Amino acid sequence: MHKVGIGIIGCGNISSAYLKAMAAFPILDIRGLADLNEDLAAQRASEFGLTARSIADLLNDPEIEIIVNLTVPKAHVAVAMQALEAGKHTYSEKPLGINFAEGRSLYEAAKSRGLRIGAAPDTFLGGSHQTARAIIDSGVLGLPVGGTATFMCPGHERWHPNPDFYYEIGGGPMLDMGPYYITDLVNLLGPVAKVAGFAFAPRSERLITSEPRNGQTIPVHVPTHVAGAMAFRSGAIVQIGMSFDVAGHRHVPLEIYGTEGTLIVPDPNHFGGQVELLKKGGAFEHQETSAPYADGNHRSIGVADMAHAIRSDRPHRANGELALHVLEVMEAFQRASDTGTTIEMSTTVERPAPLSQSITDDHLAR
Structure with a gap:
């Protein structure tokens, strides 16, 4: 298996859950953590035996293919855009953006560069x-x-x-x-x-x-x-x-x-x-549960699935189309409330492929 280099930006509360879960996915090679709060990055790196680096260092590292963006919601699109501009695929914590317009701009930027974007949640893969x-x-x-x-x-x-x-x-x-x-x-x-x-x-x-x-x-x-x-x-x-x-x-x-x-x-x-x-x-x-990943907190399975998808040239499940559609739906509740009308969606999406076996199984990981 050719591992996929991972850089993590954002070392707040949720990063601990990601880092614990990532250890179960051999395809993920975590090459460094970064945060605007350098002390926080150093603390999290020490906790998990990893290396704290600057954001610029992660973005310029040719061995890193995916930037995992665990910043606060208002920074999701800005950080993800930086990753795309550096030629990296990006996977963000939810939501994809704080509004549909900026989420769509991120989606279109990734598409124009031939890069992947993904976003939490990945719990639907449980x-x-x-x-x-x-x-x-x-x-x-x-x-x-x-x-x-x-x-x-x-x-x-x-x-x-x-x-x-x-x-x-x-x-x-x-x-x-x-x-x-x-x-x-x-x-x-x-x-x-x-x-x-x-x-x-x-x-x-x-x-x-x-x-x-x-x-x-x-x-x-x-x-x-x-x-x-x-x-x-x-x-x-x-x-x-x-x-x-x-x-x-x-x-x-x-x-x-x-x-x-x-x-x-x-x-x-x-x-x-x-x-x-x-x-x-x-x-x-x-x-009875008929699928894997029901026995713990597997937060980061969406990243691992993206990594396998890159290697095997298939769609990843927690993908940009799904995250953008969900963002449009969520924003529509406010629009409906403000206007007193029913809001029609401009986006649609295919249901992600079902996950009935471990993503590390050979037929999925190739």
Whole structure:
């Protein structure tokens, strides 16, 4: 196997999960970490036995083929553009950009250079979500007619040490958590055709109760409660609710309804979880996981899949078309709320190829 050189820009909270998971994918050769905060980069490099380098050094290294962009949302496109200009493929944390226009500019820049872009989330590649997809594809649900997608919590200022970016442009529950839910729904049901929705910000500031900034307040620049519906090109209609303003609820993360049954899909922010199937006239029954990557946090599998795809000249799954479509869908909720109209999508996307076996299997890795 000819390894793929990886450079990581951004050494914040999420980088630890990526670095732990990357160790399980032999194709990934991490050649250095960088951050505007050099001390943070040095700390993370020391923690994982890697090398802290400057951003310019990573971008100029001919052995690095993919830049993994783990910066805050408002920097995603700027950093990814730098990578493209340096001739590197790039894979970003979610969302692809803080708005559809800049996401599209990144997509077009990559296409014009013959380079790949990818973006989180890659949790839809987890074993439980691939099992759910296999059940839908088997036809046991009959014709998919609808579903629900629900993420609701009191806000991330309870636990995150620096929660400001969750309430800045590019944050909020839709752009922060929506990518997990909408990406998984596209994996399960295909592309979205239209969106209707409402968005609301009940508070203009939030009180941090996590350490080390307990007691500080931060301003809110985005809606923190969003509700609406997505009409998929297949005809299915899914209700969605995303909120940082709910003390508690009893909804499951994802339900898919068909003419012949109902499917319970676990939290799309995780790779595993319990899949349940109810066939018409019966009761919910636990479904055995039929795909790999359901047993832990495999955050970075999207990078590994991209690396294998580069070597074998095939499409990668957590790709730019998917991320751009999801970004357009998410932005459409605000547009629908602002205009009081239903928003039609200008993009579409093919469902990514299913993942039923390890990406390191020979027939996939070639």
